[in-house]
Amino acid sequence: MTYQNPLDISSPQIAITGLGAIAAGGSSAVELWRNLAAGVVRCGPVPEYLFRTILNFPVFAAPQNCLSERARALLAETCPEFRAESVSRTILLAVTAAAEALDQAGIGATGLRQLRVGIALGTTVGCTFHNEEYYIAWRDNLAPDLAPVHYYLGGNVAAALHRLLGTSGPALVVTNACASGTDAIGIGRNWLAAGQCDLVIAGGADELSRVAYNGFASLMLADTVACRPFSHDRQGLNLGEGAGVLVMERQDSAVTRGGKILGRVRGYGSAADAHHPTAPHPEGRGLKTALAQALGEAGSEQIVLVNAHGTGTKANDQAETAALASALPEANAAAIVSTKGFTGHTLGAAGGLEAIFTLLALRDGFTPGTVGCSELDQGFAVRPLLQSEGRSLSGRLGLSQSLAFGGGNAVLILEAAS
Amino acid sequence: MTNQVAVTSALRLTMDHAVVPQLARELRRADDFIRLAVVGGYNALAVAPVRELAPESRGVFIGTAFGPLETNFQSLGSLINDGEGQISPTLFSHSVYNAAAGYVARLLDFRGPALTVTDYGWPFLLALEEARLAVASGRVERALVLGVEVYSELLADAYCRSFAGREVPWHKGAVVWVLDRAGAVASRLARLESVTVSGSPCATGDYLTREAERCRYAGRELTPDRHTLAAVESLSDLVNILPPGSADEVSWECSASFGKAVVRLAV
Numbered sequence A: 001m002t003y004q005n006p007l008d009i010s011s012p013q014i015a016i017t018g019l020g021a022i023a024a025g026g027s028s029a030v031e032l033w034r035n036l037a038a039g040v041v042r043c044g045p046v047p048e049y050l051f052r053t054i055l056n057f058p059v060f061a062a063p064q065n066c067l068s069e070r071a072r073a074l075l076a077e078t079c080p081e082f083r084a085e086s087v088s089r090t091i092l093l094a095v096t097a098a099a100e101a102l103d104q105a106g107i108g109a110t111g112l113r114q115l116r117v118g119i120a121l122g123t124t125v126g127c128t129f130h131n132e133e134y135y136i137a138w139r140d141n142l143a144p145d146l147a148p149v150h151y152y153l154g155g156n157v158a159a160a161l162h163r164l165l166g167t168s169g170p171a172l173v174v175t176n177a178c179a180s181g182t183d184a185i186g187i188g189r190n191w192l193a194a195g196q197c198d199l200v201i202a203g204g205a206d207e208l209s210r211v212a213y214n215g216f217a218s219l220m221l222a223d224t225v226a227c228r229p230f231s232h233d234r235q236g237l238n239l240g241e242g243a244g245v246l247v248m249e250r251q252d253s254a255v256t257r258g259g260k261i262l263g264r265v266r267g268y269g270s271a272a273d274a275h276h277p278t279a280p281h282p283e284g285r286g287l288k289t290a291l292a293q294a295l296g297e298a299g300s301e302q303i304v305l306v307n308a309h310g311t312g313t314k315a316n317d318q319a320e321t322a323a324l325a326s327a328l329p330e331a332n333a334a335a336i337v338s339t340k341g342f343t344g345h346t347l348g349a350a351g352g353l354e355a356i357f358t359l360l361a362l363r364d365g366f367t368p369g370t371v372g373c374s375e376l377d378q379g380f381a382v383r384p385l386l387q388s389e390g391r392s393l394s395g396r397l398g399l400s401q402s403l404a405f406g407g408g409n410a411v412l413i414l415e416a417a418s
Numbered sequence B: 001m002t003n004q005v006a007v008t009s010a011l012r013l014t015m016d017h018a019v020v021p022q023l024a025r026e027l028r029r030a031d032d033f034i035r036l037a038v039v040g041g042y043n044a045l046a047v048a049p050v051r052e053l054a055p056e057s058r059g060v061f062i063g064t065a066f067g068p069l070e071t072n073f074q075s076l077g078s079l080i081n082d083g084e085g086q087i088s089p090t091l092f093s094h095s096v097y098n099a100a101a102g103y104v105a106r107l108l109d110f111r112g113p114a115l116t117v118t119d120y121g122w123p124f125l126l127a128l129e130e131a132r133l134a135v136a137s138g139r140v141e142r143a144l145v146l147g148v149e150v151y152s153e154l155l156a157d158a159y160c161r162s163f164a165g166r167e168v169p170w171h172k173g174a175v176v177w178v179l180d181r182a183g184a185v186a187s188r189l190a191r192l193e194s195v196t197v198s199g200s201p202c203a204t205g206d207y208l209t210r211e212a213e214r215c216r217y218a219g220r221e222l223t224p225d226r227h228t229l230a231a232v233e234s235l236s237d238l239v240n241i242l243p244p245g246s247a248d249e250v251s252w253e254c255s256a257s258f259g260k261a262v263v264r265l266a267v
Helices: A029-038 A069-078 A089-105 A109-113 A132-139 A147-153 A157-165 A177-193 A210-218 A251-256 A285-298 A314-327 A347-364 B032-047 B069-082 B089-095 B099-108 B123-136 B153-162 B230-241
Strands: A014-023 A117-122 A171-174 A199-206 A242-250 A263-272 A303-308 A335-338 A397-403 A408-416 B005-014 B058-064 B114-118 B142-149 B173-181 B191-199 B214-217 B220-222 B250-256 B259-266
Touching: A014 A029, A014 A089, A014 A177, A014 A251, A014 A347, A029 A089, A029 A347, A069 A089, A069 A109, A069 A157, A089 A157, A089 A199, A089 A242, A117 A157, A117 A177, A117 A347, A132 A147, A132 B069, A132 B153, A147 B153, A157 A171, A171 A177, A177 A199, A177 A242, A177 A263, A177 A347, A177 A397, A177 A408, A177 B123, A199 A347, A210 B069, A210 B089, A242 A251, A242 A347, A263 A285, A263 A347, A263 B099, A263 B114, A285 A314, A285 A397, A285 A408, A303 A314, A303 A347, A314 A397, A347 A397, A347 A408, B005 B032, B005 B123, B005 B230, B032 B058, B032 B069, B032 B099, B032 B142, B032 B173, B058 B099, B058 B123, B069 B089, B069 B153, B089 B099, B099 B114, B099 B142, B114 B123, B123 B142, B123 B173, B123 B191, B123 B259, B173 B230, B214 B230, B230 B250, B230 B259
Parallel strands: A117 A171, A117 A199, A303 A335, A303 A397, B058 B114, B058 B142
Antiparallel strands: A014 A242, A014 A263, A171 B114, A199 A242, A263 A408, A397 A408, B005 B173, B005 B191, B142 B173, B191 B259, B214 B220, B214 B250, B250 B259
């Protein structure tokens, strides 16, 4: 399957000028990248500040206080009446990541107010109503106080960020399950290409929830020890939480205002498996289509790094490697890694975090291996890197891909600035 | 952005729409959210022009405010009643917002993008704009755009208690459009020129009451029914009655305390 660059949607160069992140491994993109390279793994029992459980599936939890000082300082200017307890943990994670990304982009409160700002964020847990106390009281006809309902109605993470940052422009929450963050970045790219806004804050954010934790347990997709993506003995995923956010602008605008270009979004593809409600197509049918779309936009330059979805479930890792072998001509030469052994599966945040790791690896010319993988599954058609096999990278183009419940697939091709 | 985008089907439906036999078996475990999406998509495509297209060139775009909220609560109930690790796998997988897009993609064989977006204001219009961009850019040839709402009993109780026992104004339903690249098909409906949605901070209860919501078209003002799909239901009706050649461009506007939306059509 060959795709032409679809008209002019990717013609304007879309620059990345800011990165921000928070997850179990660190409270900023800088800290996360340092700890990923060092192989620091913060996987453990569910902390009591999140929820209590009798199950023994470990998670990757972000710090209890997940609103950074940088985010507090920004909010003090943009929303002085802000109270952390008035918004969800998902929103706090998103604000922390956004504040770091905006800071790196050199855009403060005043700058934000002067721009048309698009906000596209992916989430899964962040859009649902999971207040158990309210639900139980309602079910028992106790007419509980309605505050949790209003909290839920105020919880749209993109609208909340506009409100908190004092910005205006397009807003969208993508709920494409585990591909949400990747699709949100692709959508933000499209908005900029179409001239719908001046600057985009895009990525994903998700908090750990008891329902999702139990849901993955009941689907028998969770591992009882730290996950081992691509390993011969992999038994499933570990859930995680966090946020990963990019600031993007048209390159000409970024250059004009003196912003530093960190990289570019060179391609985006999104396609459905149309196969099964929860399992991926065994040969990665939709992923192959998404890869072909994204590669068609990016041109002929070689991909040197693949940040795979790599959850550590049997079906995902098999489908994903099959699709890469089929749809990526340089699959055998590229460094293929998963970073979920470092972050856990952060669901709607995963695409944002992994796009950041992709760009930072390309920038540094080095990728760590796959955390948690010490012996590969020999049945794969391509060979991902073991944890011990960090590799130097000799090119500037990499891809980050996500596969989702429901059969969604999304691919970004990213270029590090030279 | 060079392709013009034609609306080739626009309809609204409720749970009363029959499920055709060829879908009934596949939908036997589906919740109402999924059922409305699949049945709505099937019916909208049935009246759209026939096109021989690769499945990869067809995309699904769903916008929803509340998603599969009832199934979400059933999952929660299963966790509370049955204990940890015992949530029904089917309930849990159907409580994920994009489950409906996955069903539509699989049962109607759409293998391009399958996007689900959520917003409490005008989620259908947000999905419509993403679909329009996809067709205009050539990323897809045909887009199936759905606004689906099923609400929940918990939400209905909250509404009634918040607003002095008023009757719940909503119903389970869907608005479904098909967009095609103009020129590839003959359409008796309008071309979709642009969709602009801008949000405004508001009291959270406004998303339920929608009291200040007003629609305007050609100097006329309409107060839609007070539920999430009402305004876009009226827009769908408008698209179906616009006489070809009646005007160069039609602007449909909707305003509410939570924002403003403008849809520009050419007929």
